[in-house]
Amino acid sequence: MLLTPEESLAALRAEGGALAAASAGRLGTPVPTCPDWSVWDLVEHTGSVHRWAATVVEGGGRVRRGELPAGPPGDAVLDWFAEGLEGLTGVLLASDPDRRVWSFAVGSPSTVAWWVRRMAQETGMHRWDVEKACGGGGAVRGFDPGRAADGIDEYLFDFLPDVSDEDLAAVTGPGGPRGPGGSLHLHATDTDTGGEWVVDLATRTARREHAKSDTALRGPASDLLLWLWNRQPAHGHLEVLGDPGVAERWTQVRI
Numbered sequence: 001m002l003l004t005p006e007e008s009l010a011a012l013r014a015e016g017g018a019l020a021a022a023s024a025g026r027l028g029t030p031v032p033t034c035p036d037w038s039v040w041d042l043v044e045h046t047g048s049v050h051r052w053a054a055t056v057v058e059g060g061g062r063v064r065r066g067e068l069p070a071g072p073p074g075d076a077v078l079d080w081f082a083e084g085l086e087g088l089t090g091v092l093l094a095s096d097p098d099r100r101v102w103s104f105a106v107g108s109p110s111t112v113a114w115w116v117r118r119m120a121q122e123t124g125m126h127r128w129d130v131e132k133a134c135g136g137g138g139a140v141r142g143f144d145p146g147r148a149a150d151g152i153d154e155y156l157f158d159f160l161p162d163v164s165d166e167d168l169a170a171v172t173g174p175g176g177p178r179g180p181g182g183s184l185h186l187h188a189t190d191t192d193t194g195g196e197w198v199v200d201l202a203t204r205t206a207r208r209e210h211a212k213s214d215t216a217l218r219g220p221a222s223d224l225l226l227w228l229w230n231r232q233p234a235h236g237h238l239e240v241l242g243d244p245g246v247a248e249r250w251t252q253v254r255i
Helices: 005-023 039-059 076-093 112-134 145-162 165-172 221-228 244-250
Strands: 183-188 196-200 205-207 215-219 239-242
Touching: 005 039, 005 076, 005 112, 005 145, 039 076, 039 112, 076 112, 112 145, 145 183, 145 196, 145 205, 145 221, 183 221, 183 244, 215 221, 215 244, 239 244
Parallel strands: 183 215
Antiparallel strands: 183 196, 196 205, 215 239
């Protein structure tokens, strides 16, 4: 992890407050970056995830998110969201970051600290979704370089390895090669440390290093993170060097 649990917890609080503020009075607005969702759906989803994480951290064992109550209809979801955010931050603050708990981590230890980072990243990305949906097409606040680099790290080591062959096979169509293939060099130009990764898309593995790849994407860490999560295209945000087809095909992969 590139950020401390304390830094991620502060980000969780700030992003949760910003998400709620951006959602007020706009719960019926469609969210293009989360197809078929309205802002209400996004607030309810994020609030449910917060309650799920708090329950897991308190008990230490696995809990199915579908077993928890859904959020209330209409504007009441905003108060419900705020209560869940307060409850989650309280549980995380009171817990030892190194305590082992259940998680769906692949490449990181299953600890309270993992949940702190996951909740900060989840909440921040959905704050961006709401602001993008409600901002009338104007500029949307991204993420500071350290937090964005931490999010890239999480994506590459905890989410990418879990992508199935079936999901990747759909990228090139029936009878074609399995998955996008190729290698990517991601270079965050605004971080002092921890800002370069090499990704082998065929094996879904990543390394923190500078190395020649089929395609290189260079730019601010925030834009790299948003590109990885299919929130915005590389064009107009990142410098693409080498084979652009590798990057273009990757945008068809949804995690």
